Amino acid sequence: MATVEIRAVKKAYGATAVIHGVDVDIEDGEFVVLVGPSGCGKSTLLRMIAGLEDISGGEIRIGEQVVNGMPPKDRDIAMVFQNYALYPHMTVAENMGFSLKLRKAPKAEIETRVRRAAEILSLDHLLDRYPRQLSGGQRQRVAMGRAIVRDPQVFLFDEPLSNLDAKLRVQMRTEIKELHQRLHTTTVYVTHDQIEAMTMADKIVVMHDGIVEQIGAPLDLYDRPANQFVAGFIGSPSMNFLKGHVRLDGTPRFETPDGIALPLSSPGGVEDGQPAVYGVRPEHMQTDPQGVAAQVLVTEPTGAEILVVAKVGEQEINCLFRERLSFAPGETIRIAPQPNLTHLFDERSGRALA
């Protein structure tokens, strides 16, 4: 187990810079999720921690030691790949024991450790099979088994669940989390799925176009997104954004171009008439006789909740209600955000305004 420090790390392929100076501190035993849209550089960053990519600038430390020039084999890390990368010509047991064999561990020790890892992952009955004789979910487990047999300083996962079907993914999510609670090994986990990030992480690093947008605990990011990108990325369905202006004459409020007024949570740090983006999560909308008028476009009931797409003036807004409400398309309803759960972002920079 170890800490991982990432300091001003940059990566360029030739003239194309893909990571522009990233700082992340990972504490001992922490489960950190790197999340962001496709192409934002998550895998590249993870692979730099693993030593599979050169570091173009900055510094990475694993447990106090700078690893920039260190080959992967000396970093004492284990990695689980998206396509599992099981060695096709080795049985499950050989796959799991490979790293120990390379370190010339005694045969008996390899066997006990493989057996113990196999028990944890319920792979006992598959030890003599070859990877091609396994289902996708079983391969995934073997890949994890190969990682935990080693008892490494750090686990690295690159989208390990994205090749599984939806149900299995949820199950493995729980299993990985349980495994971490049991082993307490420092873990860096890459995903583009924000639900995975929210449910598994101690700490989330939101990346976008090669920079870190925000680092924080899952609920921190949900409650206090630092900018419009994080606000839109975290949470599902994503946050509504409405364009308009801040009005401070009389009651502080947000006014859309159609003249519809919406309440502001904390109107500090803004000027009267300042153009801004108003953010409110679908699940923070409620029906309210005093609210603004909205015309229902579509309703999508799922049983537990109902998603209503409605029009406020010229802009669309999604509302998620937990009550059993039935609205007909075209109907006009009155809705309002729950007090103190709205956000305001700078129109140009997207930064959260106080």
Place this chain on the structure above:
Amino acid sequence: MFRDKAPWWAYVAILLTSIGAVLPLAWLFLLSLDPNQGIASGSGVYSLKNYASVIFQSMMAQYFLNTTIVALFTVLCTLTCATLGAYAASRYRFPGRETIMIGLLLASMTPVIAVLVPLYALAAKLQLLNTYSILVIVFTAWQLPGTLWLLRSFMNSIPPELEEAALVDGCSRAGAFVRIVLPQLVPGLLAAGLIVFVYVWNEFIIAVSLAAKQDMRLVSVGLYFYLSDFGVEWGKIAAGAIVSIIPPAILFLFLQRQLIHGLSAGAVK
């Protein structure tokens, strides 16, 4: 593959192709059993006399030995160079990579005849005429581009993550190559090796030009000289030809599954 039963014309086509392929061989075989002279003698007498005289009273055994040695060393050299080259061309990016690969392919399309005279001159200058070495060197050079391309496409189908996993697990780059990449490459190596072996076995023009001395001949060259050595003894030539088919045929029988797997593995997936 598309339906359970092939249409009738498919059978006809296969039958005609088979007859086309087998008929000359069958004729050759009958001829080799005829102890009398002449192609059309049809004496109705059959014996193994021709085989006996080819095997025991000619240099055929020596030619077999020559060919086997040259073929094995050519396979070894070609596979070694091609594997290393294919690994570099598949796993590393370097300027001019594709240009080099295309250039190699173009070079391999040169007709043999065009380079025969310079090759002869070069071999003579190096005093390598009538040696195993010159045959191995020239055959290796000749087979390298095709083998390189075959092995590279094979290598490209091996996910790089396998090596990366091995690096993380504790291998050096060379260790990952030996422990992970090579075992995956075995079907490709078998296929490529077989192709090269059969090429050497069938090669004639280069062999007759660079190593025509009696005790250095390859099987194909030896057979050709029978025409003069025995006069026109068709029965013996036929027997020699049949015997010379045996080693590649045996190899094919043993390796055909790997060969088909190896040749198609790079393509699909």
